[in-house]
Amino acid sequence: MTDVLARRSFRSVATPESVDAVHGQLDDLWEDAPFVPDMDRMTFATAVIEAAANVVQHAKPESADPVELGVEICIRQSSLRAKVSAFGAASPAIDDDPAMPGEDAESGRGLALIRALVTTVTFTRQDGTNTWILDRDPIGS
Secondary structure (H helix, E strand, C coil): CCCEEEEEEEEEECCHHHHHHHHHHHHHHHHHCCCCCHHHHHHHHHHHHHHHHHHHHHCCECCCCCCEEEEEEEEECCEEEEEEEEECECCCCCCCCCCCCCCCCCCCCHHHHHHHHCCEEEEEEECCEEEEEEEECCCCC
């Protein structure tokens, strides 16, 4: 089944408060999708929040305008998908195969953590927008 069962979206200037707003969107989303198991909710939400926080912390503006954070979340019967975008951001330096840093490292865990929590992570850049697509499927497995 490919029908969308629940959807939420958010777009605002990339600030710490915008990450809180994305968290609120996720909380609301689960009310529309009670069939999603708790473990899937927790791991997917953690990945989405980590990706949103990475945009806020690391995205550099491409121009004088601030970077905007956009998040679109879609739930189907057998999958969860989030599209996390940094609008107006410069092209980032991305490690395609990030390793989890050592215990004492104070940063650098973001992409490795996201990859560990979802099935696939895809990055695209188009028209001044960096987009990460996070997919987790199948639900409950």
